[in-house]
Amino acid sequence: MIEVNDIHKSFGESEILKGVTTQFEKGKTNLIIGQSGSGKTVFLKCLLGLFEPEEGSICYDGRTYSSLSGDEKRDLRQEMGMVFQGSALFDSMTVEGNVTFPLEMFTKQSKSEMQDRVNIVLKRVNLIDAHNKYPSEISGGMQKRVAIARAIVMNPKYLFCDEPNSGLDPKTAILIDNLIQEITEEYDITTVINTHDMNSVMEIGQKILFLKNGLKEWEGTNKEIFKTDNAAVTDFVYSSELFKKVRQMYIEERN
Numbered sequence: 001m002i003e004v005n006d007i008h009k010s011f012g013e014s015e016i017l018k019g020v021t022t023q024f025e026k027g028k029t030n031l032i033i034g035q036s037g038s039g040k041t042v043f044l045k046c047l048l049g050l051f052e053p054e055e056g057s058i059c060y061d062g063r064t065y066s067s068l069s070g071d072e073k074r075d076l077r078q079e080m081g082m083v084f085q086g087s088a089l090f091d092s093m094t095v096e097g098n099v100t101f102p103l104e105m106f107t108k109q110s111k112s113e114m115q116d117r118v119n120i121v122l123k124r125v126n127l128i129d130a131h132n133k134y135p136s137e138i139s140g141g142m143q144k145r146v147a148i149a150r151a152i153v154m155n156p157k158y159l160f161c162d163e164p165n166s167g168l169d170p171k172t173a174i175l176i177d178n179l180i181q182e183i184t185e186e187y188d189i190t191t192v193i194n195t196h197d198m199n200s201v202m203e204i205g206q207k208i209l210f211l212k213n214g215l216k217e218w219e220g221t222n223k224e225i226f227k228t229d230n231a232a233v234t235d236f237v238y239s240s241e242l243f244k245k246v247r248q249m250y251i252e253e254r255n
């Protein structure tokens, strides 16, 4: 579980996060949504320990980040997996090389231990015959699977994903969303996903944090988001004609 307590983050004179408090439970897919510039990426970078808030605290299963020693912070960061926007694979390495990389960097495992672990995670993301292919030889959806395999190879307690669906067709996007949710539940990971994708909100939004101008405007589940009367949330969610129709149908059903 990650507990975020009243965090503030500024750059120079400009305060980007203005006191955000929330909790992310383990085994759940937690989504951060909000308009461009609302502070989602800055918030995610605070969770990753890349930015340290000037005020407030972030607590990872009882460990308050700002109170940890340098070594403890490093250990905690090794419990975090990250799926970057656009996958961020190493083009010159094979699929297997990309997934082995964190094990080579951060563990003292033998070659055969690494090989076993890599085989397990590649199988888990349904990539069986791609070990020796290069990123340029596989589809965008397969690249995402490799990025997920690399993010979970160290058996993380926390998984952070920045726009994991960007660039994917809607059907592949849903498969990737479902894979992230299954892995989150199976390994009891605390997963936090930064997304613009309303399909993801509907499919896997077990907890949604809506940020507006650096503040928590609303939080709830994917079932609750369609019932809320919060104007900022409805403006955001129903900016698409399709979702306006869904809401209209919901209201008609309710009456």
Ligand SMILES: Nc1ncnc2c1ncn2[C@@H]1O[C@H](COP(=O)(O)OP(=O)(O)OP(=O)(O)O)[C@@H](O)[C@H]1O
Binding pocket: 011, 016, 034, 035, 036, 037, 038, 039, 040, 041, 042, 043
């Ligand atoms: N390293 C930085 N230095 C200065 N300002 C920054 C830095 N990182 C982000 N900002 C500012 O913080 C604000 C929020 O940016 P952020 O990237 O968190 O928005 P976002 O909600 O993720 O937007 P998008 O959906 O477009 O990615 C922006 O005004 C941005 O310019």
